[in-house]
Amino acid sequence: METVRLGILGMGTVASGLINIIEFNNSKITGTLNKELSVSKVLVKSLDKKRNVNLPQEVYTTDPYEVINDENSHIIVELIGGINPAFEYIKAALNNKKHVVTANKALIATHGEELEELAEKNQVKLMYEASVAGGIPIINTMTDNLCSNEITSIIGIINGTTNYILTQMTENGLEYEQAVKNAQALGFAEADPSSDVEGDDAAYKLTILSTIAFGQRINVKDVPKEGITKISKEDISYAKELGYNIKLLASASRDGNEIELRVHPAFVPENHPLSTVKNEYNAVYLKGNAVGELMLYGKGAGSLPTGSAVLGDVINIVKAVSAASSLSPKKENRYVVANKAYKQYYIRFEVIDKPGVLAHIANIFGKNDISLASVVQRQKNGDETAPLVFITHEAPRSKIDAALAEIKNYEKVTKIASIIMVENFK
């Protein structure tokens, strides 16, 4: 089987995520591509450091040009971050006719135009899905699936640090400073959080998204920025009282021949999907003139989600440059179809309203190894019966049915009115 080799610049959390996914999802990847993926060279700061990835020592080098000029590498993945020296490295790779995948938002937002022209000149691909919103495939969704749409607005929660801080302030009534400390303790905020809390990180990402959405090069300087440092407990409680959540939004909209861009805290109605985006999660909500409203929600950072986005770009490049792209991956029967329905259940009975009925039914559930999460008992229905509602803990449907068969024979139960599964997303 043909092998596609990656040269990786940088060995941080995203790089280790990428390398680990290539290893543990190898069969899925090769099954899709009919090609092997392997890592030929990795730029590191030090050769001695112990690493949590499974690569032979000889792939590591401290010389970037050993990666960039490696004749065995087809695709260079830049994961150093920052503008210099990443900018020089990517230009060199493109000029070497290597495809480039990067997660570098600052670089793409600042020099994306020059790099895209260079890729075009060299007839290679430059992809940067991971530069915005981690694992959420918002860039490829706009460039591929929505490329027949004129995008009229994009509103994103695309900075996990600030969203975590605001969520903690909202749910635990914390003041800003305390929420920042907690975020730092949990690794959701840097020791110096300014690029997140002042909105710079979100502004870079919005610059990339709006350049794609509007087909016009946007300058990060065109994005007015307001961070979350002035948001107080009071404002958050007034927001709640008035039916809103405060979120840091990165928004871009078009009206006629004008576009407006902005990173700023905003009141978001509590019934809007963006209001359910909590803690470190990200989401991008957009409107296209054909698709209408669309929202993508997921993990905006982290080793595996961001590695997944990088690998998605790598695979899209391999598909685009190989005839194999027209083959659909083989379907093999790897799994058997089961029907255990091991879940929580909501069960509503109608019972004769007499003492001991609840205890008797609860007892039958217990005998069948079904424990109960909640019970609601109501007054009479008007006749001598009353509704009795249970939510069970997780149990296989077979045991639920066994218990219900027994309960059915209990003369105080006039009706098993409903059984509905509870989806707890475990």
Add this chain to the structure above:
Amino acid sequence: METVRLGILGMGTVASGLINIIEFNNSKITGTLNKELSVSKVLVKSLDKKRNVNLPQEVYTTDPYEVINDENSHIIVELIGGINPAFEYIKAALNNKKHVVTANKALIATHGEELEELAEKNQVKLMYEASVAGGIPIINTMTDNLCSNEITSIIGIINGTTNYILTQMTENGLEYEQAVKNAQALGFAEADPSSDVEGDDAAYKLTILSTIAFGQRINVKDVPKEGITKISKEDISYAKELGYNIKLLASASRDGNEIELRVHPAFVPENHPLSTVKNEYNAVYLKGNAVGELMLYGKGAGSLPTGSAVLGDVINIVKAVSAASSLSPKKENRYVVANKAYKQYYIRFEVIDKPGVLAHIANIFGKNDISLASVVQRQKNGDETAPLVFITHEAPRSKIDAALAEIKNYEKVTKIASIIMVENFK
């Protein structure tokens, strides 16, 4: 400029959406592809019918094989629906070495395997993004961006009719029968709604999604189905009381070598993103072993959203089969960057707690053409001041600032504590 010609089978709502998008987004599409898209032939039932699309009369035909065998057509788009005769038509098109795009969930769920093998044998593409969840690009997201992930679970709200009915029952306390009548009146439910309310439509879609997710051909008969016809007002009110919404879920999950599939009503925790999916909207929530949680939300049906998905497949085919795919679309300066910030605003003052203060401030807003949406007045802060909170109606930020400059000079205002934009998603 080279032209890509489409032959379209069927002239219903999705076809007219597709044709209209090609017309009104023509510059965006050609800018992306460096190719023209045009419609060469359309299969219709009657040649005389008046249509809401702008095509020359000679493209219409009542003979399917005039479309399928048209030498000018590169891609055949099947939008008849149902298994026969669509199955025969698509087989004929693939055997003619034409790429095929279809929105036909019943056909793909039932005969997808045979059709994919036929496409592979003829080295052409078969794409069906529009067959599941309308404008939501869930299929391409799984096959492209997530194809390095092992998908462990998919939970979808993929039938708009039932979601509309359940939302109406929840929000307006309607009984099932009344909600169905309303849905029918608004065109969200068919005269005979059984294929939606019994779960058949969702089962077809889940079959397609899980076949892709698990890389294993799933048979629609393997999907246990339970519809929403037995859901009562009582169950919905108990669900609310216990912190849940009832949704019709299409779920597929993998545990070791077992997979479970199911279409069924379920309790969904009210703080989960799927709980905010209301009325005719769809969403698919999935977990991948690299990307983690991901949710896509949008319009699951309709002329333009579904037409957008069909066109996305068409464009992906054109990109995949042409070198032009490696070129990034030209960026031209079509728009000027403005900064009107014409929005609603939340403004919190601290004021001396005396009669007439609220009226005086409200009056200054009025003089600046700013009308007020809500006001919250609170008791004293402990000193002689009190918080005073306004949410304005929409106004340009410049007018807000002008009003605030005046209000600042009002001696009863001790502080303008905060100004935060309200995002109302208009």
